Amino acid sequence: MSEPTRESLAAVLEEIALLLEVEGANPFKTRAYRNGAEIVRTHDEDIIALAKADKLGGIKGIGDALQQKLHELATTGKLEFHQNLRGNYPDSFFDLFELEGIGPKKVGALHKELAIDSIDALKKACEENKVAGLSGFGKKTEQKILEAISRREQFADRFRLDDCTIAAEQILDLLKAHPDVLRAQYAGSLRRSKETIGDLDFIVATSKPAELTDFFSKLEIVRDVIVHGDTKCSIRLENGLQCDLRAVSNDQFPFALQYFTGSKEHNVALRSLALKQGLSLNEYGFTAAGKSTQHDPIPSVHDERDIYRTLGLEFVEPELRENRGELEAADSGELPELIHWENLRGTFHNHTTASDGKATLEDMAQAAIDLGLRYLGIADHSKSSPQANGLHADRLLKQVEEIKKWNQSRGDELHIFAGSEVDILKDGSLDFDDEILAQLDYSVASVHNAFSLDEKAMTKRIINAMENEHITMIGHITGRILLRRDAYAINHDKLIDCAAKTGTIIELNCNPKRFDMDWRWWHKARDKGVICSINPDAHHPNQFQYLRLGAQVARKGWLRRQDVLNTHSLEEVQTFLTTPKKERKL
Structure with missing residues (x-):
């Protein structure tokens, strides 16, 4: 038991x-x-x-x-x-x-x-x-x-990033502990931090490949074995997730890791660049292409960085390898210094038992302290979400007073910002009037109903919220639930432009069922000057761990430390939130 x-x-x-x-x-x-x-x-x-x-x-x-x-x-x-x-x-x-x-x-x-x-x-x-x-x-x-x-x-054969990360790290620990493994890493779309994953890829360097594939096929978590060879083995876990192991030599390891990390489009572009320099690049190594190469002799490669260095490129982090301008930036020396999850000092958009959370304000605060955060934003639901026990104004203001008392007694450990996740109603109005919103430290405006509006109406609905001076940020901007519910129709371009114009933050909701706004839009939003807040939408203390995944997805969107509100110090955030909205700068 x-x-x-x-x-x-x-x-x-x-x-x-x-x-x-x-x-x-x-x-x-x-x-x-x-x-x-x-x-x-x-x-x-x-x-x-x-x-x-x-x-x-x-x-x-x-x-x-x-x-x-x-x-x-x-x-x-x-x-x-x-x-x-x-x-x-x-x-x-x-x-x-x-x-x-x-x-x-x-x-x-x-x-x-x-x-x-x-x-x-x-x-x-x-x-x-x-x-x-x-x-x-x-x-x-x-x-x-x-x-x-x-x-x-x-989506029957797709799995969420969080579930795949847990499985992959468990398997990777077992592989690294094997005495015949020299190096090991997971690859594929998980290493690139895609929001959903089809299967897991593992690369191991070993001089005994057959022993490793046999070991892999007999892991306790295996439901069935799909393929079992001397250098490759494919298994299926109890939840249906397929995992592939490729055993290679130590010399081949960096090439196999780069190749099987992908993406396919990135690899095609990288191989094309190599050919222009007289090199052929595949999962086994570099070879001369044709009679001559500008690389004579071909440099030794010990890790992935050497592959990119050989081709005259800065190292491209795995999250960026989608052939969306990363090779051009690597060639010109303009790759961003990406955010790390350790940069996060606090978080916004979190819930307590006052609405539909599973822990009290005290418990959420203590979990934030234990995680090493310096500040925490509480944004329980507003009254138009009765299914989430949304707060009416009297309960919200009572919570504001409770938070003030916390800050007076324990603010040196953790500062709590008093907020609300305010419903954006169908007509674009807000669930609380300005008089109530003005008494909060910040607010998150979100859509929770009437998802079937057309793109024009839904975009206007959200723009109305952005134009309110008391709305700090927009929550889960498309309302999608990965593998379950499609995003509602919005015009991302118009919303990004409006956020930049009004000084409204767009959150990266890093609950792994959402990852919303989608990473494909963040590079553009960043270049427009839109500020991001990485928020777990936590309903339980354990969900603060989603911040790690949020940082990974933010990296995929080309975000840097300076682009994200909650990488900044408490003092900087306090100044930011008390400055008139259109004048706010990080």
Whole structure:
């Protein structure tokens, strides 16, 4: 039995609440389990120890029945009530909750009325027009379900950057620990920090390639072996992610790493440049192309930097290798000095239990301190997001006072900025009036509904928010959910121009389900003078770790330290935020 954690206990309670809602249970009972999950996550004392000792009595929100269940969970690692509830459904049933726009009540209705227990069964029912006739559905909902299923199928072989990073680093540690490995690194689109990944590539330098491919094929995390040869092995993990290992000599390693990092377009351009200098470049090394070369003899290559140096180029960081001007910049000496995640000194756009966060203000602040941050922005949802327990003005101003008290007592450890994630309403107006917004340190304006507006209307909607002097930054500018929901239609060019003109920051929302604004637009925004804020949109202390991924994606967008608000000192940020919007400079 693995040791129970707060998160494992909370996850069980949340799944119970989900299944009870599916079954149409009393909403008070459902809410009790969700509240219980929240208490487990945020209670000040060691709730695992209290649950094991059966000493949860007296904690508000945890009644006798929940005390017994938490005791059973903490001591045995499982809960009979949960297992019996879950046992009513096949594993495929839980895939239904991953579809965009289908909540527990709709899943429950589909299961009750049509015995639907899988995505395949749901697709078939929609295609046969059986869903449209159900109460609360209709033809439009049926079509949206089919579109959600289509998106899921389209991205079935794609994985998010965070999931791939965790798997890759786990495998890389195992490879580096092998006694016959001289050098090892992951390559491919993960090394280039693409927002979604198709598969993982690993390169190892070794004098015993067959031993390494055999070792790779027998890793405990392997679900099945696709290909197993003396120098290459392909495996599939439990989640379906394919991983390829290539074993090469130590001399070949830098060439293989460069080649399999890609991108294909970057490599084609690099090989073309090599040919102009009389060299042929491939995954094994440099050779003379034709009868003569300007490189005589061909220089020795020990690492990737030597490859670029041989061709008269500055080293191109992996994130930039997309054939989007990086080779021209490397040739002219104009590559940017890219941001590093260690440059980040604080973060904005974070949530607490005041709205839909999973931790209290105190817990979020302590996690920021533990991470070494100097300042933290709290931007809980505004009132037009009731699904996220959005704050009305009175609750928001109460939170502002709470933050002031924190800064008076513990501001030397961490300064908290009081903000709000303010809904941009359908007509472009804001969820709070200027009088309320003026009492905040900053604000994040975001779209959370009416995603189907056309490009012109949606662009105007966001521009209206940018033109408000109290709006500091725009959150998740396209609303996309990677692998689940497409971006709504906007004109990036117009929004970037407006941000530059009005002094509005555009966030790089580094929650790995978003990475929004897309990295492909950041180079242009940077050149226009638009300031970025790398924000995790954290709803839990663990999600501050997304800042590392955010910096990687910012690097991919050619961003430098000076382009990002939250690389600056507390004093600089305070001055920035108290300066009239159109006059702000970093």
